[in-house]
Amino acid sequence: MATIRRFSAQLLAKVEKTWLPQDFKAQFVNGFWRSSKLSLRQQADLRKACLYRGVDAQSIGMPPVVSAKPLRLRRHKGRKADLTKPQRQAKIQAALDDMPQTIANWKMAKKAEKVKAKPDLPY
Known part of the structure; x- marks a missing residue:
């Protein structure tokens, strides 16, 4: 983290909780998609709070960090x-x-x- 960040007590309490893997991704249940319990922004904040607390994010049930996709080079659409x-x-x-x-x-x-x-x- 580049800057000092203040985490709320609510977020820090989420670090103490053990999560299930399905809590972090959308699920298809009874023909409908259910969104994840934590949005991607909340997941990122939780991961940062884990770093702040010195806890491994995977130990509380978070999925590992997915590396970015390689750049897809396209032809330049210029004149x-x-x-x-x-x-x-x-x-x-x-x-x-x-x-x-x-x-x-x-x-x-x-x-x-x-x-x-x-x-x-x-x-």
Whole structure:
């Protein structure tokens, strides 16, 4: 706990009580769902009160802490320009890397064109 917290006497009394596993989750009884006796917020407060008292939360019947689900990565729903930006930048960088060779080829083509356009006869 990051901050000092004051727990009510009611909550601290709940730490002393032994709970059944079904008290912490919803149950399907006679075709209807019954909510748990303690909401998730109350369960979290009870777990914190157990830490405060130095009692193991599982010893009073609380279920173990469930680890968080791994993140589900989805495709970014941005504009098309945002989605294709990395490919465009890679293409531009590749063109810049090849630029000296491209310029040399262009100069050679211009010289060849100039020579070709020159007449064969000297006059």
